[in-house]
Amino acid sequence: MKITGPSLPIAPGKIAPPIAPGVPSTGGADFLTTKLDVAVQWAQSNSLWPMPFGTACCAIEFMSVVSSHYDLARFGAEVVRFSPRQADLLIVAGTVVDKLAPVLKKIYDQMSEPKWVISMGVCACTGGFYRAYHVVQGVDEIVPVDVYVAGCPPTPENLILGIMMLQKKIQSGELARHREAKTFVPIRVGEDPVTAIPAYSNAVMAHVPGRHALPGMPPSAEDEATPGGKREMDAEIAAARGRENP
Amino acid sequence: MSATMAPPKGLEFLPVLEKNLGGRVTAREGLAADVPTLVTDAASLHETARFLRDDPAAAYDLFLDLASADLSRLPGAQAPKTGERFQANYILYSTKRNAHLRLKVNLPEKEPSVPTLTDVWPAANWFEREAWDLMGIDFKGHPNQKRLLTHGGFVGHALRKDYDAKQRWLCTEEDLLQTELAAQTDEPSDMFETTTLNFGPSQPATHGTLRIVMRLDGETIVAAESECGYLHRCFEKMSEAHTYSQVFPYTDRLNYCSPMLNNNGYARAIESLLGVTPPPRALAVRTILGEFSRVMDHLVCLAANLVDIGGLTNFWYAYQPREEIYSLLEACSGARLTVSYGRIGGLAKDVPGNFVPWCREIIKGTRERISDVETLVTRNKIVWNRFRGTGVVTKEQALAWGFTGPCLRASGVPFDLRKDQPYEWYGEVDFDVPVMTEGDNYARYLVRVEEMKQSLRIIEQILDKLPGGPVRSDDYRVILPPKEMVYNEMEALIYHFKLVFEGVKVPPGEIYSATEGANGELGFSVISDGSGFPYRLKVRPPCFPLFAAFEKIIKGGMVSDAVATLGLLNIIAGELDR
Numbered sequence: 001m002k003i004t005g006p007s008l009p010i011a012p013g014k015i016a017p018p019i020a021p022g023v024p025s026t027g028g029a030d031f032l033t034t035k036l037d038v039a040v041q042w043a044q045s046n047s048l049w050p051m052p053f054g055t056a057c058c059a060i061e062f063m064s065v066v067s068s069h070y071d072l073a074r075f076g077a078e079v080v081r082f083s084p085r086q087a088d089l090l091i092v093a094g095t096v097v098d099k100l101a102p103v104l105k106k107i108y109d110q111m112s113e114p115k116w117v118i119s120m121g122v123c124a125c126t127g128g129f130y131r132a133y134h135v136v137q138g139v140d141e142i143v144p145v146d147v148y149v150a151g152c153p154p155t156p157e158n159l160i161l162g163i164m165m166l167q168k169k170i171q172s173g174e175l176a177r178h179r180e181a182k183t184f185v186p187i188r189v190g191e192d193p194v195t196a197i198p199a200y201s202n203a204v205m206a207h208v209p210g211r212h213a214l215p216g217m218p219p220s221a222e223d224e225a226t227p228g229g230k231r232e233m234d235a236e237i238a239a240a241r242g243r244e245n246p
Numbered sequence: 247m248s249a250t251m252a253p254p255k256g257l258e259f260l261p262v263l264e265k266n267l268g269g270r271v272t273a274r275e276g277l278a279a280d281v282p283t284l285v286t287d288a289a290s291l292h293e294t295a296r297f298l299r300d301d302p303a304a305a306y307d308l309f310l311d312l313a314s315a316d317l318s319r320l321p322g323a324q325a326p327k328t329g330e331r332f333q334a335n336y337i338l339y340s341t342k343r344n345a346h347l348r349l350k351v352n353l354p355e356k357e358p359s360v361p362t363l364t365d366v367w368p369a370a371n372w373f374e375r376e377a378w379d380l381m382g383i384d385f386k387g388h389p390n391q392k393r394l395l396t397h398g399g400f401v402g403h404a405l406r407k408d409y410d411a412k413q414r415w416l417c418t419e420e421d422l423l424q425t426e427l428a429a430q431t432d433e434p435s436d437m438f439e440t441t442t443l444n445f446g447p448s449q450p451a452t453h454g455t456l457r458i459v460m461r462l463d464g465e466t467i468v469a470a471e472s473e474c475g476y477l478h479r480c481f482e483k484m485s486e487a488h489t490y491s492q493v494f495p496y497t498d499r500l501n502y503c504s505p506m507l508n509n510n511g512y513a514r515a516i517e518s519l520l521g522v523t524p525p526p527r528a529l530a531v532r533t534i535l536g537e538f539s540r541v542m543d544h545l546v547c548l549a550a551n552l553v554d555i556g557g558l559t560n561f562w563y564a565y566q567p568r569e570e571i572y573s574l575l576e577a578c579s580g581a582r583l584t585v586s587y588g589r590i591g592g593l594a595k596d597v598p599g600n601f602v603p604w605c606r607e608i609i610k611g612t613r614e615r616i617s618d619v620e621t622l623v624t625r626n627k628i629v630w631n632r633f634r635g636t637g638v639v640t641k642e643q644a645l646a647w648g649f650t651g652p653c654l655r656a657s658g659v660p661f662d663l664r665k666d667q668p669y670e671w672y673g674e675v676d677f678d679v680p681v682m683t684e685g686d687n688y689a690r691y692l693v694r695v696e697e698m699k700q701s702l703r704i705i706e707q708i709l710d711k712l713p714g715g716p717v718r719s720d721d722y723r724v725i726l727p728p729k730e731m732v733y734n735e736m737e738a739l740i741y742h743f744k745l746v747f748e749g750v751k752v753p754p755g756e757i758y759s760a761t762e763g764a765n766g767e768l769g770f771s772v773i774s775d776g777s778g779f780p781y782r783l784k785v786r787p788p789c790f791p792l793f794a795a796f797e798k799i800i801k802g803g804m805v806s807d808a809v810a811t812l813g814l815l816n817i818i819a820g821e822l823d824r
Contacts, residue, residue: 059453060503099475
């Protein structure tokens with residue numbers, strides 16, 4: 001079986017005959033070695049099972065992402081589960097208010113390890129423009145977040161980029177949280193809203209700058225210059241397609 | 247009012263009412279575009295309400311909204327009398343006379359309380375709970391007066407002017423268990439066990455934000471209680487802290503399945519208050535994109551509901567036209583979903599050059615997809631079994647529960663604001679209002695399908711005579727002047743500066759303005775104090791009475807019928823909870 005994966009250290013070469021029946025050869029480039037972790041991470045990153053915790057407008061865009069036009073199946077993440085026990089990726093899509101916060105916490109706790117969280121849209125990331133008496137100012141008050149996806153709501157491309165960034169993180173073995181950091185960060189009462197990403201997190205931000213209103217328009221100078229811009233993302237999507245259909 | 251004067255137009259029943267109540271009710275002239283207003287006091291409210299419902303000359307059979315207000319910060323002539331602070335505005339509608347009415351009650355600062363109107367209009371139930379929750383008005387005799395939108399651990403009443411908008415309160419799991427369902431059930435002696443089922447909020451059929459607690463006997467629902475507020479993101483408090491123009495993005499996120507219709511409704515309310523009329527092209531484009539949004543809304547309603555009952559294929563069919571319409575909206579406004587395309591006095595900018603042929607292409611594609619869905623669903627045996635005869639709402643129930651929109655029309659009341667009180671371009675196009683009399687899920691499904699076809703018909707007719715000219719009013723007191731003028735003319739520069747820094751100065755006054763949203767009557771009650779910020783902005787969300795009645799509709803049915811019913815009522819949490 002030929003395993004193709006972005007980070008598998010595949011050593012090309014001939015496979016030497018075994019030393020004895022049942023005992024493989026141990027010579028340098030004679031056979032393929034990999035760490036179990038790498039193989040597992042490769043498998044995990046390409047078969048994410050998302051559970052959409054969709055509450056508001058972002059949930060509608062999430063539906064667009066999974067439906068035929070944007071087709072999340074191309075990235076191996078199309079098996080949408082509504083039971084947290086069957087999912088390993090929690091996508092918080094939409095505003096989370098104080099009344100819903102304990103529910104989100106409970107759902108996160110019900111997911112089994114390993115698990116990842118994408119915070120989709122500015123409401124989930126920071127509370128957005130609802131700086132108000134009943135809105136959680138970012139879901140990282142409650143659950144650790146791996147990827148923040150910007151936008152109100154994010155465009156489907158942006159969410160896809162977020163998922164691809166998460167795949168990279170999984171393959172590199174990074175985790176957003178300390179394994180033991182399962183504590184519930186209490187909701188701040190009467191304080192000013194959070195302005196910085198909490199210290200325990202090494203989350204990344206998925207953001208496509210200067211997205212164009214119409215497909216086919218040339219990218220701006222800003223896009224060319226920005227890392228993670230439209231040009232780079234197109235290349236990544238093309239590369240991902242190439243991996244699936246060599 | 248003296249007996250010699252003729253009563254104001256629309257209030258011909260007033261002399262009789264005054265005679266009955268002995269001068270405790272007065273009529274107040276509203277704005278030209280506003281609804282007639284009656285003022286009464288808390289003591290005679292109940293009697294007045296009964297008269298307004300029962301008198302054949304009044305016949306206000308539909309309770310639309312309760313807009314409470316805290317007047318304590320109003321300046322000058324608008325300021326409340328000494329000792330008074332709160333106000334309750336009941337918005338009523340008569341389907342027989344096609345007339346709105348506002349019933350106003352002024353309330354004291356200390357212990358504001360009015361008798362409940364739930365026994366006159368059952369629809370008042372949740373509206374009163376909301377007013378208690380957010381404004382702290384006590385409704386004497388209310389059957390279930392407890393918090394609705396905020397959680398059990400919340401302290402204070404958030405829409406009062408002295409409540410700090412940023413003050414949050416911790417919600418724990420114990421606070422969530424506020425339903426007292428166990429007390430509701432009257433178990434017969436031969437039934438030895440019923441189960442309690444918590445349905446939602448994180449359940450695919452409830453779209454993540456609705457919660458129903460049911461008591462089940464086997465699979466039959468013997469009692470149910472629904473709860474909302476899981477997406478209460480303080481729209482009304484937020485809009486008080488933003489200028490009139492800045493409220494547009496917030497209105498997008500009320501009903502996020504059809505944001506353009508919210509833009510239109512809000513813009514119309516503020517324009518009526520200002521007395522500004524947008525150019526005809528702007529109104530035409532608003533109507534076109536509004537109708538496209540209605541199609542999108544109905545499509546997502548049907549698609550999601552059919553997924554809930556197990557038919558996934560329609561989802562892919564129904565989402566394709568949505569993507570096409572998204573592309574059109576994106577080309578017009580720059581955003582796919584949350585368009586913020588409306589402006590006070592027109593639109594943000596003109597539509598792209600290929601707008602008309604593009605629209606025609608979308609109409610063609612959408613018709614095909616709708617027909618695909620119809621072929622799969624309308625005569626499908628499973629759909630018939632699941633939809634016909636389930637979730638039945640009679641005409642009388644629908645009116646009593648305050649239904650509007652497709653759900654009311656599916657129960658046999660032909661009330662559609664686009665037809666009854668035409669606005670924008672609806673008066674100039676020919677379209678039908680589909681009405682069914684069964685009132686079950688199948689009727690709601692058919693009404694929505696037919697409405698989509700009628701919407702496309704409306705768009706086609708407007709495209710044929712789409713006027714040219716500007717899409718922005720030339721009244722630069724309300725809309726930013728073009729950049730060339732700002733750079734070259736002193737006066738335009740001043741207008742620009744004042745609009746950006748101070749916002750649109752709306753003259754003092756109040757208005758209730760309603761348009762036909764995708765789910766029913768979308769009303770905006772606005773109180774202006776003359777500044778650039780809305781003093782009070784209350785939305786009448788079409789979903790709110792629908793979800794309030796949900797627990798009554800599903801009682802006696804099966805759990806699976808409840809899922810089908812919930813989908814076809816089309817509850818959008820954004821506008822339900824605001």
